[in-house]
Amino acid sequence: MLVETLIQNTLEMQGFRVAEVTFVNGSLEAELVPDRRCAPCCGVCGQRAAYRDTRPVRRFRHVPLWGIAVYLLCAPRRVNCKHCGGIHVEALPWSTGKQRFTEALMVTLATWARVLTWQQVAALFHCAWSTVATAVDEAVKYGLVNRDLSGITLIGVDEISRKRGHVYVTNVYDLDSRRLLWSGEGRGQKTLKAFFEAFGPEQTAKLAGICCDMWQPYVDVIKDKAPQALLVFDKFHIVRHLTKAVDQVRRDEIRDKGKAHKALMAKTRYIWLKNPWNLTESQKIRLSELEQLNLKINRAYLLKETFRRFWDYSNPVWAKDYLDKWFWWATHSRLEPMRDFAWMLRRREDDLLNYFDAPIDNGIVEGLNNKAKVIIHKAYGFKTATNYIRNLYHCMADLPLPKTMHTFA
Ligand SMILES: [Zn+2]
Secondary structure (H helix, E strand, O other): OOHHHHHHHHOOOOOEEEEEEEEEOOEEEEEEEEOOOOOOEEOOOOOEOEEEEEOOOEEEEEEEEOOEEEEEEEOOEEEEOOOOOOEEEEOOOOEOOOOOEEHHHHHHHHHHOOOOOHHHHHHHOOOOHHHHHHHHHHHHHHHHHHOOOOOOOEEEEEEEEEEOOOEEEEEEEEOOOOEEEEEEEOOOHHHHHHHHHHHOHHHHHOOOEEEEOOOHHHHHHHHHHOOOOEEEEOHHHHHHHHHHHHHHHHHHHHHHHOHHHHHHHOOOHHHHHOOHHHOOHHHHHHHHHHHHOOOHHHHHHHHHHHHHHHHHOOOHHHHHHHHHHHHHHHHOOOOHHHHHHHHHHHHOHHHHHHHHOOOOOOHHHHHHHHHHHHHHHHOOOOOOHHHHHHHHHHHHOOOOOOOOOOOOO
16 A cells, blocks of 8 residues: 555545655655645635635644654645635644644544653654643643533532642532533632633533532532532541541640650551551551550540441431531540531531432542542643643543544554
């Protein structure tokens, strides 16, 4: 098979044909010329339009062949378009507007950028890092326009820290299809309002449940923008608050009792914080020894462990009954961090009990975050929020890619 035929059969090039392929300085250069039987199409509106003149030759990078760089060379025509008015460069079927690479290369780079870092993709395809960044940008733009947002009823709102020093990004997830819906800088009211604006009032009205942390700016915006939706506090966040309280009790006790106690508590932090079934055999033995001593941390530990049962209720009335008992115990425990935690729940009790009407949580978030983190942690260049968010969409939003004539990856 000739290289001409190979290119012709793998490339979207309706209205053009390969005139010649030459091997120049280690690269393949394919010259594309218009098929004289077809009138050019306007690059703005896509309609057939009258020929005006021809512009200088442009080079488009294509998917490499046997590791050899492939370029398409074409002198685009300009048209006098009477549909949209004005003089425009014609549409070229293999390219996506202004980019100097083919759509096929864009899809190929973007596909690899879902599993490798952008540096690795650039090295694999012998192209610049910025080319990969542009390819991902194009892919995300296409995906956001062409994705299906119908039928979304349950969403989760979560923040992730972009880098050390409390730089946050707010993410909104579709809990049913387990994908990222929206991502924006910050974690204030303004950020979440921007989501609802982008999502639109019609879609928002269809939301039945929204899961988030007990974070006041989120709560305020949700109650304002989607009052019909059940607000559910994410149980993983609540457990994190509880674990933090237990750890605070441990620290306070060490501080109060001094050196001897500090020695006794050495290497026990995770024994108190971990789920009991995740403890090693030696940790289990250590725990049962420590339980013999009348320690504050042990009382906090018991409170933490008994709180687990709260989530098991299926009826909000019984759940409330259990919570009342637990609240009494926690507030009479003489453990300040546990008392603070109990009061935090009591103040939000009405919303907290919504969980039993819509038992949703943001459990999917961790898995998705890990997927994106694999790529983020290994890569440089995510210093800007724009690239960081672009990558989140690319790895977590399950966006469709344009269909190409041939699958290269
Ligand atoms: Zn036009």
